[in-house]
Amino acid sequence: MKHVTKADGTRQPFDPGKVQRTLRNMGLGAEDAGRIAGEIEESVPDDVRTAAVLRMIRTRARAVRPAVAHRTNLRRALALLRPKPEFEEFVRVLLREHGYRVEAGCILAGLCGEHEVDAIAQKDGATVFVEVKHHASHHRMTGLDEGRIARAIVEDLQEGFRSGRCTVSIDGALIVCNTKLSEHAKRYATCRGIGHIGWDYPVDRNLRTMIEKTQSYPVTIVAGVGASVSARLAAAGFVTAKQVAYGDAAAIAHDAGIPLKEVLLIAGRAREILEP
The missing domain is CATH 1.10.150 (DNA polymerase; domain 1)
Known part of the structure; x- marks a missing residue:
């Protein structure tokens, strides 16, 4: 079995399925994607760098679909956005594409203080405030602090609503970031009921799949x-x-x-x- 070496130095088995998904997301058909994935798997050496695999994917994809030459890597494209206002507005647009009613950021009054939020989003009867985090380097992890802060804000806003200070009933928080989440951040968010959308988390509704599903x-x-x-x-x-x-x-x-x-x-x- 061949392995690939990721940017952080970790090794994992070569997965031709991931290569096929990348090719399909570039607009190639299933037959071409399967053929190219097989060719790449056959030709790469063991412990090949993931960056080298991506270069091979792009080179071979361009031969089939020239439009690939006009496309930047998605993670890099997200990193190129400025945190404010570009990435914040991009997240609001993306959430709307997935059925949320989204209002732009505002200041909400809690029991003990005021909190500036990046958006208020409603879906399936729940109202959450959205906190958007952007890192210029997509290799940087989004850590625990964002979840802990969000948890404290949720409690203050809920107490503020009960006291009459806050005019919006907040059910929870949703943190959206363009990078991966640390394992500690995932565990805390799950335990405390804090919504998280990261580059590859959660598996069925992460930032990458949300973008690709709607071509946003x-x-x-x-x-x-x-x-x-x-x-x-x-x-x-x-x-x-x-x-x-x-x-x-x-x-x-x-x-x-x-x-x-x-x-x-x-x-x-x-x-x-x-x-x-």
């Missing part, structure tokens, strides 16, 4: 869209590739202060990424 990619998924352009687009209300791909290019150019030619280029590349 950040606009930085388009190669060449750097921090400056992303910031201008976000200031005009455009944080996802879909918004730019299928929006009014002239209006986007005007509102974001970006030349129309550049907007059309980004929109065209975004459509190639999004469409089979």
Whole structure:
């Protein structure tokens, strides 16, 4: 059995299923994805670095689907967003795509103090405040402190509602981050009922799968869209590739202060990424 070495130095068995999923998420069909995954598994040496496997995936995928050349790695695309306001607004848009009613951030009064929250989200009869955490390095873990702070805020807001100070009845908290969660953070969140959405957690509803299921990619998924352009687009209300791909290019150019030619280029590349 072959193994791969991850960025943190840990080893794990080579999983051709992960390679196939990555290829499918790049827009390849099942037959091509299965064939390429098998070829890569056959050719890589034992203990190959995951970064090298990803380079092989991209190279072979481009030969089948040229639009892959216009696409940035999703984790890197998320890291390119500024924490405020871009990633916060991106999370609000993503939650709406998954059926939440979302209000922008505000200040809520607890029994003992006021708390600024990044969003208020409602779904299935529950109302939660959303705390958004962003790290420029996707290798950094999101730790325990965020969960402990969220737990304390939930208690203060619930006591504030009972006392009449808070006008919103809060049922819990939801922390959304662009990185993995530490095991300690996962255990605490589970024990205390704090909702968490991280890069790969929970298994059936993590940030990556939520993005891929609805194709709600950040606009930085388009190669060449750097921090400056992303910031201008976000200031005009455009944080996802879909918004730019299928929006009014002239209006986007005007509102974001970006030349129309550049907007059309980004929109065209975004459509190639999004469409089979």
